[in-house]
Amino acid sequence: MxxxxxxxxxxxxxxxxxxNLIRPxxxxxxxxxxxxxxxxxxxxRTAEELKGxxxxxxxxxxxxxxxxxxxxxxQRIGAFKARGAFHAVERLKREPGWEAGGGFTKGVVTHxxxxxxxxxxxxxxxxxxPAHIVMPKxxxxxxxxxxxxxxxxxxxxxxxxxxxLAVADEVIATTGGRMVPPYDHPDIIxxxxxxxxxxxxxxxxxxxxxxxxxxxxxxxxxxxxxxPKPTQNPGLNAIMTPCGGGGLLAGTVLSAQGTGIxxxxxxxxxxGADDCTRGLAQGKRIEAVSSLTIADGLRTPVGVHNWAxxxxxxxxxxxxxxxxxxxxxxxxxxxxLRLLLERMKLMVEPSSAVPLAVVLYNEEFRKRVEEEAGPxxxxxxxxxxxxxxxxxxxxKLFPSEG
Amino acid sequence: MxxxxxxxxxxxxxxxxxxNLIRPxxxxxxxxxxxxxxxxxxxxRTAEELKGxxxxxxxxxxxxxxxxxxxxxxQRIGAFKARGAFHAVERLKREPGWEAGGGFTKGVVTHxxxxxxxxxxxxxxxxxxPAHIVMPKxxxxxxxxxxxxxxxxxxxxxxxxxxxLAVADEVIATTGGRMVPPYDHPDIIxxxxxxxxxxxxxxxxxxxxxxxxxxxxxxxxxxxxxxPKPTQNPGLNAIMTPCGGGGLLAGTVLSAQGTGIxxxxxxxxxxGADDCTRGLAQGKRIEAVSSLTIADGLRTPVGVHNWAxxxxxxxxxxxxxxxxxxxxxxxxxxxxLRLLLERMKLMVEPSSAVPLAVVLYNEEFRKRVEEEAGPxxxxxxxxxxxxxxxxxxxxKLFPSEG
Numbered sequence: 001m002x003x004x005x006x007x008x009x010x011x012x013x014x015x016x017x018x019x020n021l022i023r024p025x026x027x028x029x030x031x032x033x034x035x036x037x038x039x040x041x042x043x044x045r046t047a048e049e050l051k052g053x054x055x056x057x058x059x060x061x062x063x064x065x066x067x068x069x070x071x072x073x074x075q076r077i078g079a080f081k082a083r084g085a086f087h088a089v090e091r092l093k094r095e096p097g098w099e100a101g102g103g104f105t106k107g108v109v110t111h112x113x114x115x116x117x118x119x120x121x122x123x124x125x126x127x128x129x130p131a132h133i134v135m136p137k138x139x140x141x142x143x144x145x146x147x148x149x150x151x152x153x154x155x156x157x158x159x160x161x162x163x164x165l166a167v168a169d170e171v172i173a174t175t176g177g178r179m180v181p182p183y184d185h186p187d188i189i190x191x192x193x194x195x196x197x198x199x200x201x202x203x204x205x206x207x208x209x210x211x212x213x214x215x216x217x218x219x220x221x222x223x224x225x226x227x228p229k230p231t232q233n234p235g236l237n238a239i240m241t242p243c244g245g246g247g248l249l250a251g252t253v254l255s256a257q258g259t260g261i262x263x264x265x266x267x268x269x270x271x272g273a274d275d276c277t278r279g280l281a282q283g284k285r286i287e288a289v290s291s292l293t294i295a296d297g298l299r300t301p302v303g304v305h306n307w308a309x310x311x312x313x314x315x316x317x318x319x320x321x322x323x324x325x326x327x328x329x330x331x332x333x334x335x336x337l338r339l340l341l342e343r344m345k346l347m348v349e350p351s352s353a354v355p356l357a358v359v360l361y362n363e364e365f366r367k368r369v370e371e372e373a374g375p376x377x378x379x380x381x382x383x384x385x386x387x388x389x390x391x392x393x394x395x396k397l398f399p400s401e402g
Numbered sequence: 403m404x405x406x407x408x409x410x411x412x413x414x415x416x417x418x419x420x421x422n423l424i425r426p427x428x429x430x431x432x433x434x435x436x437x438x439x440x441x442x443x444x445x446x447r448t449a450e451e452l453k454g455x456x457x458x459x460x461x462x463x464x465x466x467x468x469x470x471x472x473x474x475x476x477q478r479i480g481a482f483k484a485r486g487a488f489h490a491v492e493r494l495k496r497e498p499g500w501e502a503g504g505g506f507t508k509g510v511v512t513h514x515x516x517x518x519x520x521x522x523x524x525x526x527x528x529x530x531x532p533a534h535i536v537m538p539k540x541x542x543x544x545x546x547x548x549x550x551x552x553x554x555x556x557x558x559x560x561x562x563x564x565x566x567l568a569v570a571d572e573v574i575a576t577t578g579g580r581m582v583p584p585y586d587h588p589d590i591i592x593x594x595x596x597x598x599x600x601x602x603x604x605x606x607x608x609x610x611x612x613x614x615x616x617x618x619x620x621x622x623x624x625x626x627x628x629x630p631k632p633t634q635n636p637g638l639n640a641i642m643t644p645c646g647g648g649g650l651l652a653g654t655v656l657s658a659q660g661t662g663i664x665x666x667x668x669x670x671x672x673x674g675a676d677d678c679t680r681g682l683a684q685g686k687r688i689e690a691v692s693s694l695t696i697a698d699g700l701r702t703p704v705g706v707h708n709w710a711x712x713x714x715x716x717x718x719x720x721x722x723x724x725x726x727x728x729x730x731x732x733x734x735x736x737x738x739l740r741l742l743l744e745r746m747k748l749m750v751e752p753s754s755a756v757p758l759a760v761v762l763y764n765e766e767f768r769k770r771v772e773e774e775a776g777p778x779x780x781x782x783x784x785x786x787x788x789x790x791x792x793x794x795x796x797x798k799l800f801p802s803e804g
Contacts, residue, residue, distance in 0.1 A: 341793060342749070389744075394800075398794055398797055400794045400801070
């Protein structure tokens with residue numbers, strides 16, 4: 001990873017610079033909307049539906065929401081992780097002495113069995129340097145094959161964190177390669193933030209096109225409506241992303257710096273994966289998580305650099321971090337996932353469904369939208385973080401009846 | 403349905419007029435590309451892979467293909483059928499005497515348990531007229547609920563074709579509503595052809611943008627490549643669509659009239675669902691099909707009007723119909739479906755995967771591309787026809803291992 005002392009400041013301007021660096025290598029993924037899901041989000045839940053929830057006695061919230069889905073499941077390697085990996089590698093290439101020091105021969109190293117493995121493999125191959133990826137021996141065969149498919153050298157390790165780290169250290173000692181961690185580094189955070197930048201621009205473009213159009217719908221798939229839509233705000237009011245290690249969420253916070261756009265995080269509550277929510281409540285980062293939530297991309301604790309951004313403790317933040325993080329249960333994630341698959345026709349991994357689950361089922365968040373947005377409602381951007389899932393995996397989540 | 407004598411001629415100009423009529427009501431669905439699938443399509447199959455196929459002894463074909471996927475799974479009601487239904491209803495509204503004759507009270511009638519039912523329900527509701535939809539009693543509950551969800555009056559019948567027709571006749575006698583068949587009518591054919599028009603325009607736009615860009619990828623998701631791409635042709639060389647009743651395929655043939663763009667159809671071979679292929683070979687339309695192919699939208703025989711278009715027998719065709727129709731087996735459809743789901747991250751129904759299956763696995767078609775296109779290859783548009791499938795249905799196709 002690029003030396004910390006050489007990292008750009010954690011600001012929106014640095015996200016813009018990161019975007020310029022990686023733009024030739026990534027997709028400007030589409031932003032889609034869905035009228036049915038907007039209607040569900042903008043309809044109060046019934047008292048019946050709230051039975052057995054913490055909001056059983058409360059009046060159901062009545063928010064108005066127009067949702068804009070940023071399809072990072074259509075990103076290269078099928079997840080936003082390509083952004084951070086390309087940024088990390090592009091920064092390394094530019095590090096003084098990188099080439100002279102044999103950087104292109106030594107390459108990069110990471111330990112990951114998920115999307116970061118494939119992302120780093122692709123970014124390294126594109127830059128013409130080797131990638132050494134440490135994966136647990138028990139990793140699913142298709143993930144190993146996919147990582148090798150991008151030309152990476154896969155090195156197996158045991159499953160525990162110490163075992164993986166030990167093997168990674170060994171690989172670094174042998175190869176001289178540089179560690180590129182999956183989320184806890186400024187370069188990764190700045191790279192992931194570029195999704196938020198694009199989302200902001202795309203929604204503004206779409207709304208401008210709608211305002212001047214004669215009724216013909218745009219490629220953004222917002223169906224024409226007869227009712228006038230509120231157009232006070234030329235872009236988004238808020239963005240929500242999933243929160244695991246916090247790279248995407250922290251990057252999105254930076255991408256919105258100074259724009260007035262609120263940024264929210266979404267987590268699974270199962271097995272304590274809501275470490276960010278709990279950490280914010282107790283004013284202290286939670287350092288370990290051990291959860292088997294179906295949102296398997298979100299089983300990690302928030303990283304140190306990520307935490308600093310989320311809590312507004314970085315030098316240029318003016319004390320402004322994330323506007324709120326909300327958690328939801330497994331059944332709610334599954335219900336939101338079903339809507340994305342069956343209604344939006346998008347293959348997404350369970351982690352991607354967590355923000356929509358918050359929007360539809362977390363009454364605390366819904367009440368907040370109702371109160372802060374009023375009857376005009378919010379245009380809310382949601383980052384669909386990835387789509388790497390096997391059909392057989394889905395069959396376990398949604399077994400056939402017959 | 404509009405009286406046949408009042409129907410516009412079956413020409414490209416009529417497809418353009420149809421597009422103008424329905425444009426306010428439909429989505430201009432996105433066109434996506436995928437580098438991995440292009441690579442698979444442009445790689446020769448191995449002798450091993452061809453074992454047990456009709457091409458076991460032949461030299462594997464070596465076509466070059468750049469594929470452009472028109473995402474009608476993201477169309478309203480989740481399928482291209484919205485185009486034909488909106489066109490049929492818009493044409494009825496404009497029929498002399500329609501309003502005075504009580505057309506807006508009598509409404510429309512059809513028998514369908516699939517996408518056409520939902521499409522007609524939505525189009526009728528949008529136009530402010532009732533839709534009476536005859537469905538077999540054994541229809542899946544979610545399909546009945548979805549059709550009712552668009553405000554239709556669902557009338558149940560027996561499962562056989564005569565039973566369904568008898569109930570439809572009864573409904574027409576009672577309500578005075580007008581029959582809108584699912585595919586065998588010029589208005590439906592012209593409506594479905596609008597997908598082909600858009601696809602042609604979108605690919606030309608994307609290629610023009612690529613030609614002038616500085617390397618930044620477009621929203622069309624074609625990844626940047628370093629190798630120069632052939633840009634002789636400003637748009638598509640060919641389009642392939644699935645072929646069931648033939649509404650989409652015939653409409654696409656009309657949309658390409660006079661453009662020089664070839665049009666191909668794709669069918670399942672299982673249980674004789676390759677009726678169009680067989681009919682073309684014997685020079686006579688096959689009138690009945692009874693197949694249980696997993697591509698359940700393609701279990702119908704080609705309609706009379708559709709057949710006339712496909713065989714170049716309409717007055718303005720100059721004898722030019724479809725350029726070829728190719729069939730594939732169930733395992734090939736499943737393999738192509740898996741690629742669309744896992745690699746392109748799009749939820750599509752099995753019928754949508756049939757053209758990609760032909761492109762990847764039918765050596766007769768692949769040899770034809772190699773010969774006609776030469777080393778420059780073809781830009782081939784593929785219409786992904788729809789995405790209405792339940793997750794439980796997928797779990798039957800791709801059962802989990804554990």
